[in-house]
Structure formats: C-alpha cells, structure tokens
Amino acid sequence: xxxVTDQFAAPSAPVRKTPKGTFDLVFRNASFLAALFVLVxxxxxxxxxxxxxxxxxxxxxxxxxxxxxWDTQNEQYGAWPAIVGTLSTALIALVVGVPLSLGIAVFLxxxxxxxxxxxVSTAIxxxxxxxxxxxxMWGLFVFAPLFAAYVQIPLSNIxxxxxxxxxxxxxxxxxxxxxxxxxxxxxxxxxxxxxxxxRDMLDQIPSVLRESAYGIGATTWEVVRHVLVPQxxxxxxxxxxxxxxxxxxxxxAVTFVVGNANRLSASVMDPGSTIASRIANEFNxxxxxxxxxxxxxxxxxxxxxxxxxxxxxILVSRVKRY
Amino acid sequence: MSLATPSTVRKLPEVTWGRVRQSRRTADxxxxxxxxxxxxxxxxxxxxxxxxxxxxxxxxxxxxxxTQVTPGPGTEGGGLANAIVGSIVLTFLGIAVATPIGVxxxxxxAEYGKGSKLADLIRFINDILLSxxxxxxxxFVYVIMVEPFRGYSGWAGGVALGIIAIPxxxxxxxxxxxxxxxxxREAGAALxxxxxVVITSITWRAAKSxxxxxxxxxxxxxxxxTAPLIFTALNNNFWFSPNLIGGVSNLPVTIYQFASAPYExxxxxxxxxxxxxxxxxxxxxxxxxxIVRGGK
Numbered sequence: 238x239x240x241v242t243d244q245f246a247a248p249s250a251p252v253r254k255t256p257k258g259t260f261d262l263v264f265r266n267a268s269f270l271a272a273l274f275v276l277v278x279x280x281x282x283x284x285x286x287x288x289x290x291x292x293x294x295x296x297x298x299x300x301x302x303x304x305x306x307w308d309t310q311n312e313q314y315g316a317w318p319a320i321v322g323t324l325s326t327a328l329i330a331l332v333v334g335v336p337l338s339l340g341i342a343v344f345l346x347x348x349x350x351x352x353x354x355x356x357v358s359t360a361i362x363x364x365x366x367x368x369x370x371x372x373x374m375w376g377l378f379v380f381a382p383l384f385a386a387y388v389q390i391p392l393s394n395i396x397x398x399x400x401x402x403x404x405x406x407x408x409x410x411x412x413x414x415x416x417x418x419x420x421x422x423x424x425x426x427x428x429x430x431x432x433x434x435x436r437d438m439l440d441q442i443p444s445v446l447r448e449s450a451y452g453i454g455a456t457t458w459e460v461v462r463h464v465l466v467p468q469x470x471x472x473x474x475x476x477x478x479x480x481x482x483x484x485x486x487x488x489x490a491v492t493f494v495v496g497n498a499n500r501l502s503a504s505v506m507d508p509g510s511t512i513a514s515r516i517a518n519e520f521n522x523x524x525x526x527x528x529x530x531x532x533x534x535x536x537x538x539x540x541x542x543x544x545x546x547x548x549x550x551i552l553v554s555r556v557k558r559y
Numbered sequence: 560m561s562l563a564t565p566s567t568v569r570k571l572p573e574v575t576w577g578r579v580r581q582s583r584r585t586a587d588x589x590x591x592x593x594x595x596x597x598x599x600x601x602x603x604x605x606x607x608x609x610x611x612x613x614x615x616x617x618x619x620x621x622x623x624x625x626t627q628v629t630p631g632p633g634t635e636g637g638g639l640a641n642a643i644v645g646s647i648v649l650t651f652l653g654i655a656v657a658t659p660i661g662v663x664x665x666x667x668x669a670e671y672g673k674g675s676k677l678a679d680l681i682r683f684i685n686d687i688l689l690s691x692x693x694x695x696x697x698x699f700v701y702v703i704m705v706e707p708f709r710g711y712s713g714w715a716g717g718v719a720l721g722i723i724a725i726p727x728x729x730x731x732x733x734x735x736x737x738x739x740x741x742x743x744r745e746a747g748a749a750l751x752x753x754x755x756v757v758i759t760s761i762t763w764r765a766a767k768s769x770x771x772x773x774x775x776x777x778x779x780x781x782x783x784x785t786a787p788l789i790f791t792a793l794n795n796n797f798w799f800s801p802n803l804i805g806g807v808s809n810l811p812v813t814i815y816q817f818a819s820a821p822y823e824x825x826x827x828x829x830x831x832x833x834x835x836x837x838x839x840x841x842x843x844x845x846x847x848x849x850i851v852r853g854g855k
Contacts, residue, residue, distance in 0.1 A: 264755035265671060271663035272672065275685050275729065278722060282695060285702040340597030348591055349598075359848065360602050366844040367608060368783025370811055371837050374818050374829070375608045378615075425604050432601070456587035479690060486692020488786040489815065513694050517786055520701075521793070535698045542695075546687050554683075 282539065290533030292526060301533060307499040314530035316537060318501045322416060322509040323538070326491060327484040329420025329505070330427055334484075335477055337424065338431035343461055345432075346439040358436070365429035373493030376422045381413030381494055384421075389413060389506055408506030414496040417505040422490050427480035434476035434553065438469040475552025482546040486538060488513040512538045609837070616834025619827035629796045629813055635824060639813065639832050641797060646782070646810040646836075648803075649713060649792055653720025653781050658774055661725045665732025665773075670758055682733070689726040696722050697787030705791060713803030716792025723784060724777035731773025735766040772847045779843040783836050785811035810836050 293301060293314060304315025341361060345354055389411040396406045408415065442465055450460045466473070496508020497518055510518070512534045523531055623638045630637025664681070672678025700719040705711055739762050747757035763770070788794075793806040794813055810832045817829035 258753070261753040261755040264759070268663040268667035268671060271660045272667040272678070272681050274660055275664055275681050275688065275725070278725070279684050279688060281703070282691070282699045285699050286695070289698070289702045337597045337601060340594040341601055343590070344594040344598040348594060357598060357602065359845070360605055361598075362848075363841055363844060364601060364605050366779060366840055367605070367837060368785070368811065368840060370783065370785045370814055371608060371612070371833050374814070374833055375611055377819065379607070379611050425601070428601050456583055458587040458590040459583070461590070482690050486694060488692065488694040489811075493819070513692065513786070516694060516698070517789060520790055532698060532702070535695055538692065539695050542692055543687065546690055549690075550683060550686050 286536035292529040293533035330423035334424030342435035372490035376494040385413030478549035619831035652717030656721030657724035661728025669736035697790040701790040713807035719787040727777040735769030775847040
C-alpha cells in the first residue's frame with residue numbers, strides 16, 4: 238500500500254496518506270454488526286417476554302388465556318378480561334378512526350387547494366407527535382367529563398331496558414371513563430398514521446388514471462370510489478392494520494381513561510382494562526407470580542402486535558416502503 | 560304544456576339526464592363535505608389539546624417551576640427542576656446510545672447491503688420495531704437490566720429510550736443515504752478512496768442534514784415516552800445522583816403520577832410539565848420538518 242502511495246506523491250508536497258485498509262474493514266464490520274443488532278433486539282424482546290412470562294404460562298397453562306380471574310391474594314391470574322379490553326378498544330378505535338383518516342386523505346389529495354395542503358398535513362402529522370400521556374390527561378380531564386354529561390347519561394336514559402342495546406350501551410356509573418372513551422381517544426392517536434400513509438398511497442397513483450376518469454365525466458367522488466380506492470386498496474388495508482398495531486399497544490392514554498377495572502363487563506360504557514394498561518398499573522407493585530403474569534401478558538401483546546404489524550408491512554410495502 | 564313546441568321536446572331528455580346527474584352530484588357534494596368535515600374534526604382535536612395545555616399549563620408555570628425540586632405528597636409548593644434535568648439527561652443518554660448504532664445500521668442497509676436478502680430482512684424487522692409498542696421495550700429492558708441488577712436506574716431508562724430511538728434513526732439514515740446520487744460515490748471511488756472513506760466523507764456529508772433530521776425526530780419521539788420509563792428509571796423527588804443508580808426523576812413519569820393525585824399543587828405541576836414537554840416536542844418536530852423541506 239505505502240509503496241504505491243510513495244510512487245505518486247511528489248517528494249516536496251505534503252503526502253496524503255491513504256487510509257489504512259484496516260479502517261475500511263473495521264467500518265464495514267461495525268456497520269454490519271449494528272445492522273445485525275436490530276435483529277438481535279427483536280429476538281431479545283421475544284425471548285425475554287417468553288422467559289419472563291414462562292412461570293405464569295407453566296402455572297396456569299392454556300387457562301391463562303381463558304380465565305377471567307385476577308386475584309393477587311390467591312395468586313390466580315387470567316388474561317381474558319385484558320385481552321377482550323385490548324381487542325375491543327382497538328376495534329372501536331378503528332371503527333371511529335378509519336373513516337376519519339380516509340376522509341382526511343381524500344381531502345388532502347383531491348380537495349384541498351395546493352397552498353392549503355402543507356399546513357393541514359403538518360397539523361395532522363403533529364397529532365402523532367403529541368405524547369401519549371398528554372392524550373391521557375386530555376381524555377381524563379377534558380374529554381371524559383364532557384362525554385359523561387352529553388353522551389353517557391342521555392344515552393343511558395334512552396337505552397335503559399332495551400334488549401342488547403340496553404346492555405351494550407348502558408353505563409352503570411357514568412363517569413366518562415371506560416372502554417368506549419379509550420377507543421375514541423385511541424382513534425385520534427392512530428388517525429395521523431393511517432391518514433398520512435393513505436395520502437401517500439393516493440399520491441402515488443399515476444395521474445393519467447385520474448385524468449382519464451375525469452375525462453369520461455366522472456365526479457370527484459366517483460374517481461375516488463372507482464379509480465383510487467381499487468388501485469390503493471391493498472395498501473390502505475395495510476395502513477389500517479398499522480394503525481391497529483398502534484392501537485393494540487398504546488399504554489399511557491388508555492391507562493388514564495379506560496377505568497382500570499379487572500372484571501369483564503358487557504357494556505362498552507363500563508370501565509375495563511387492556512393488556513398495556515394492566516401492565517402499566519400493576520407493574521411496580523407486582524412481585525413473584527404476579528410479575529410473571531404481567532410479563533406473560535406482555536408476551537401475548539407482543540405476539541398479537543407482531544402478527545398484525547408483519548401483515549401490515551407486507552401489504553403496505555407492495556406500493557411503497559413505510 | 561299543451562303546445563308541442565321544440566323547446567319542450569328538447570327539455571324532455573334534459574330532465575332525465577339532469578336527474579341522474581343530480582344524484583351523482585349530490586353524492587359528490589356529500590363526500591366533499593364529509594371529507595372536509597373529518598379533516599376539520601382532526602385539526603380541532605389538535606388545537607383543543609394545545610388550547611387545554613396552554614390554559615391549564617400557563618397557570619402552573621412560574622419561576623419556581625424551573626428552580627425547585629418536585630414536592631413530596633402533601634408538601635406545598637415545589638417545582639419540576641429535577642424532573643426537567645432528569646428528562647434531558649435520560650433523553651440524551653438514549654440518543655447517545657441510539658445514534659451510533661442507528662447511523663451505522665442505516666449505512667449498512669443503504670451502502671453495503673444493497674440487494675442482499677439479509678439486508679431486506681433487517682429492513683423489515685426495523686420497520687416492525689418502528690411501530691412496536693413502547694411498553695414492550697420497557698418490559699424488555701426491565702428483564703435484561705433492572706431485574707439482574709436488582710434496581711431501577713437511569714442507565715436502564717436511557718437504554719430503553721435508546722432502543723425506541725434506534726429504528727427511527729436507522730430508517731431516516733437509510734432513506735437519506737439513498738437520496739445521495741450514485742455518481743458522487745463513483746467520483747470518490749475513482750480518486751482511489753476505499754468504501755469507508757467514500758461513505759464517511761462523501762455520502763454522509765451529502766446526507767448530513769437529513770441524518771440530523773432523523774436524530775431530531777428520534778429525540779422528539781422519545782422525549783415524551785412514559786411507559787418504558789415506569790419500568791426502568793421510575794421516578795423520585797430528588798436531584799439525580801450522577802451515577803444514575805436508583806430512580807431518576809423525569810417529566811413524563813412525574814406527570815403520570817401527579818396528574819391523578821389529590822394534591823392541587825401536584826396537579827398544577829403536572830399541567831405545567833405537560834405544557835413544557837408538548838411544546839418542546841412540537842418545536843423539535845417542526846424544526847425537523849423544516850430541515851427536510853429545506854434540503855429538498
């Protein structure tokens with residue numbers, strides 16, 4: 238190496254050293270190891286959840302999933318109420334959040350005048366930057382009281398005694414806290430993710446398609462309905478699943494507003510708990526088997542979100558990486 | 560009506576044609592109104608939250624907020640000084656952990672691993688980690704750092720935040736390096752520079768502002784994280800000791816504990832803390848966005 242350098246360097250000029258081959262090797266290996274570290278992280282999270290939760294799985298077996306007892310006195314733990322709470326809050330978040338997100342994406346790509354697009358997109362994306370705990374405080378102190386006064390109480394008076402609806406929508410203690418409130422707040426937290434991915438998907442569609450539809454006399458709505466949605470459909474489903482992944486694991490906001498009840502209720506107005514809120518609530522006081530059971534809950538959450546996110550990423554990556 | 564004038568003859572098809580168009584037009588208008596309305600709803604939620612923070616948070620802000628430590632239960636007065644300092648220390652510890660790993664991993668994906676199956680897998684897994692629930696990262700660090708060392712610590716908190724920041728930095732670094740045109744690299748290589756030099760002094764330099772944006776976004780992402788800190792750094796009401804062993808006070812966990820407590824001064828401090836943290840995160844995100852747009 239040095240012989241080559243000497244050959245070309247003028248004797249009087251300051252010699253520029255060729256970097257040593259070792260640095261090249263070290264740099265390459267360091268970046269390779271850093272990239273491998275990402276794989277190790279995921280494997281580590283997976284392993285720590287399984288190992289940490291193992292005592293609970295071994296003690297309760299399959300019954301851990303189906304039991305709804307959570308009794309710290311007698312060391313009996315079951316995940317069912319938390320699983321139901323997690324799924325129902327996430328489902329409500331999707332029911333509320335998906336139409337809103339799709340409407341926003343259509344507004345941003347088809348309706349908004351060009352000068353208006355940027356500020357609106359920024360505002361929507363800033364919704365994602367607001368920390369989870371702030372959503373929790375807003376939910377607890379601002380949204381929940383209003384929700385109790387203007388929705389829960391009037392609604393309970395109307396539906397009381399009705400079959401099915403009377404059970405699902407009746408609130409025994411209208412405090413504003415409960416599964417439905419948590420779901421609505423989660424909806425606002427996942428909107429920016431679904432809306433901005435859908436917006437990018439719609440922007441990716443070649444404008445020739447859109448123009449030809451307008452050319453045969455289609456209205457904006459018909460272009461969205463018959464051209465854009467079929468084109469971007471798969472990736473929009475991916476975006477929705479990405480939002481679902483967020484909603485399943487969201488912790489602080491839910492912990493504030495879900496009510497943290499350890500029992501199962503048939504009404505979405507009643508307090509409940511999710512896997513994440515249960516862990517956040519009890520973790521610091523938990524010892525022994527309770528701690529293992531909480532980590533086992535984390536393990537269940539990990540596998541559910543992992544599957545959802547893998548499907549979401551595969552669907553979204555068909556059009557563009559996200 | 561009785562007169563079959565050419566005008567009525569012409570009107571007939573127009574009426575039916577008009578009726579079809581009317582329903583299509585109504586559907587179109589309805590959709591436009593709904594889409595605009597939905598956008599307004601989402602934006603007003605943002606302003607509603609910001610307004611609430613300003614109204615309730617400004618009342619709790621005073622000089623003592625920044626000079627006094629957090630009060631114990633039932634103690635009057637107090638501030639957030641230790642929590643603010645603790646949050647800054649933990650956040651920067653997290654970024655210090657994440658930046659070298661994230662930048663190097665992103666570099667590998669963009670420069671060395673092009674087209675390799677392993678790089679595709681790593682990219683995919685990184686995207687999964689990007690949206691993995693932060694509470695799981697907290698549990699993971701609890702299992703690997705808090706339980707074995709028998710105690711909460713600022714180090715564990717910093718590592719947890721770092722793990723959350725890594726995928727953000729990997730992702731933005733890779734995206735930004737991909738934007739650097741190939742001929743720039745070829746020019747460097749033609750001068751005889753080995754790959755590492757081309758990357759560090761040509762590609763990195765060209766992508767610098769984008770990579771800084773990634774780090775800023777990661778900073779904004781972890782500054783408000785609460786869940787992972789509950790299991791790792793926890794909280795306390797004292798100045799942190801420089802060795803970072805034991806609970807380290809920080810804003811998010813302080814807000815979490817103070818918000819639903821029955822003491823009025825605690826609640827006021829929770830609001831003040833929320834205002835401080837949200838404003839700093841929003842400012843960071845907006846600066847990061849500006850850099851990206853300026854660089855384009």
